[in-house]
Amino acid sequence: xxxxxxxxxxxxxxxxxxxLTCTVxxxxxxxxxxxxxxxxxxxxxxxxxxxxxxxTTNYNPSLKSRVTISVDTSKNxxxxxxxxxTAADTALYxxxxxxxxxxxxxxxxxxxxVTVPS
Amino acid sequence: xxxxxxxxxxxxxxVGDRVTITCRASQGISSWLAWYQQKPGKAPNLLIxxxxxLQSGVPSRFSGSGSGTDFTLTISxxxxxxxxxxxxxxxxxxxxxxxxxxxxxxx
Numbered sequence: 001x002x003x004x005x006x007x008x009x010x011x012x013x014x015x016x017x018x019x020l021t022c023t024v025x026x027x028x029x030x031x032x033x034x035x036x037x038x039x040x041x042x043x044x045x046x047x048x049x050x051x052x053x054x055x056t057t058n059y060n061p062s063l064k065s066r067v068t069i070s071v072d073t074s075k076n077x078x079x080x081x082x083x084x085x086t087a088a089d090t091a092l093y094x095x096x097x098x099x100x101x102x103x104x105x106x107x108x109x110x111x112x113x114v115t116v117p118s
Numbered sequence: 119x120x121x122x123x124x125x126x127x128x129x130x131x132x133v134g135d136r137v138t139i140t141c142r143a144s145q146g147i148s149s150w151l152a153w154y155q156q157k158p159g160k161a162p163n164l165l166i167x168x169x170x171x172l173q174s175g176v177p178s179r180f181s182g183s184g185s186g187t188d189f190t191l192t193i194s195x196x197x198x199x200x201x202x203x204x205x206x207x208x209x210x211x212x213x214x215x216x217x218x219x220x221x222x223x224x225x
Contacts, residue, residue, distance in 0.1 A: 035214075045162070045205060045216040060213040094161055103209030104152040104167030111161055 002026055004095050004109040011115050018082040018114055022095030027076040033098040036080045038091035051078055087118035120144050120208050124217035130225040137193040139204055139220045146186045147210035153182055153191045154205045162205060
């Protein structure tokens with residue numbers, strides 16, 4: 001079945017932009033939404049946003065001013081950019097595939113930890 | 119945002135026990151609810167979607183019920199591999215939101 005794999009820097013300086021990529025084996029499918037989610041001990045699981053079809057996006061309003069999710073079908077990838085990061089953006093970041101019929105996230109990457117030093 | 123409240127936050131149980139976890143939404147979400155299992159160091163794993171539909175490959179001892187604001191995940195006979203943390207997630211409206219989790223521990 002489809003597999004997802006996150007990649008990107010594990011350390012990002014404050015005020016800089018966090019950039020992560022999720023590689024989708026076989027390429028992103030038009031039958032699914034592709035999301036970014038992050039997890040911290042303090043806030044738990046937080047949905048960042050998703051992308052589907054050619055590039056329709058939906059973002060969490062709490063992050064919307066700083067987030068961009070894009071897709072590169074030629075590379076079988078979708079990406080997350082989060083600008084102006086602070087220590088509060090330190091988290092384990094996951095990419096995940098969501099079912100279009102229910103938004104249940106049925107395939108997840110292994111996750112990648114991003115640290116923003118204070 | 120819709121707030122998802124899980125209870126209990128932790129439960130101690132023995133192998134073979136029936137375990138029930140509750141999730142309450144701050145407003146009605148119809149059946150737009152999913153349940154996940156997460157083990158340490160691993161990504162969440164989808165168990166139930168649309169409140170009561172069993173994800174392919176998930177053992178039948180897991181079941182979900184409810185609609186509106188109150189939902190339940192039941193493990194009919196707890197197995198050793200079921201000790202984990204369980205999360206609910208609403209998909210009725212954006213932003214998608216998760217509960218804080220329920221940790222199922224060995225008694």
